[in-house]
Amino acid sequence: MSFDDLFRKDRPNRGQLFTRRSNQKKTSMKSGETKEELSPEQREALLRALKARFEKNMNRHKDLEWANVKAKLEAKTEQLWSLNEMERTGGEPDVVGHDKKTGEYIFFDCSAESPNGRRSVCYDREGQESRKEHKPENNAIDMAAAIGIELLTEEQYRALQKLGNFDTKTSSWVQTPSNIRKLGGALFCDHRFGHVFTYHNGAQSYYAARAFRGSLRV
Numbered sequence: 001m002s003f004d005d006l007f008r009k010d011r012p013n014r015g016q017l018f019t020r021r022s023n024q025k026k027t028s029m030k031s032g033e034t035k036e037e038l039s040p041e042q043r044e045a046l047l048r049a050l051k052a053r054f055e056k057n058m059n060r061h062k063d064l065e066w067a068n069v070k071a072k073l074e075a076k077t078e079q080l081w082s083l084n085e086m087e088r089t090g091g092e093p094d095v096v097g098h099d100k101k102t103g104e105y106i107f108f109d110c111s112a113e114s115p116n117g118r119r120s121v122c123y124d125r126e127g128q129e130s131r132k133e134h135k136p137e138n139n140a141i142d143m144a145a146a147i148g149i150e151l152l153t154e155e156q157y158r159a160l161q162k163l164g165n166f167d168t169k170t171s172s173w174v175q176t177p178s179n180i181r182k183l184g185g186a187l188f189c190d191h192r193f194g195h196v197f198t199y200h201n202g203a204q205s206y207y208a209a210r211a212f213r214g215s216l217r218v
Contacts, residue, residue: 037077038084045083047073053094053110059094060110060163060172063069069095069105079218082148083107086214089147093216096163102217108152108160114170118143118211123186124174127203140173140212149214151175154198156215157189159189161196166213168192171199173212 073080086093091109098105109115122128124141138156144151153175160166166218171190186203188210189196
């Protein structure tokens with residue numbers, strides 16, 4: 001399977017998807033906080049950061065031009081808010097692909113290690129609520145939905161690793177197929193010893209060195 005195949009919008013998704021409701025305010029990661037448009041200053045700061053990262057890592061998006069990406073971003077207010085949340089929580093989002101059929105650009109969290117602002121979380125709310133003690137404040141599925149992104153699938157995670165070495169000291173939750181999740185498990189990945197590994201834990205587990213990486217179409 002080619003890298004571009006992972007970005008086909010009509011491609012069946014084996015993992016768990018997040019329902020996004022349009023025309024509604026969305027609660028962000030902090031209780032009571034709602035999704036709002038960025039201020040002009042925030043928007044400009046974000047675009048500067050994205051441009052710098054785009055130009056520094058051209059191997060992630062060969063044959064793509066920043067001017068075209070910027071034009072798309074400036075027309076997508078909602079996605080800009082999501083990208084800002086990805087940035088704010090340490091994800092360092094960058095363009096990793098372009099869906100020629102839809103014209104959408106695909107952003108992944110490209111921080112060297114699992115995003116620092118999303119760590120110590122269970123896989124989903126069911127796992128979080130099943131803990132009788134020491135419950136973390138949040139879970140990966142709810143955080144991703146609040147930001148407006150989707151967890152990477154295992155295939156997407158492995159595609160990301162072809163663009164560099166990520167999670168050499170940390171690990172990241174990935175979308176877990178329903179048949180595994182029904183039995184109480186959840187998947188995560190990391191990069192060790194020159195290889196990408198996929199593991200399993202109970203969905204209720206959480207670790208200081210594990211967060212999640214997300215994807216966003218713009």
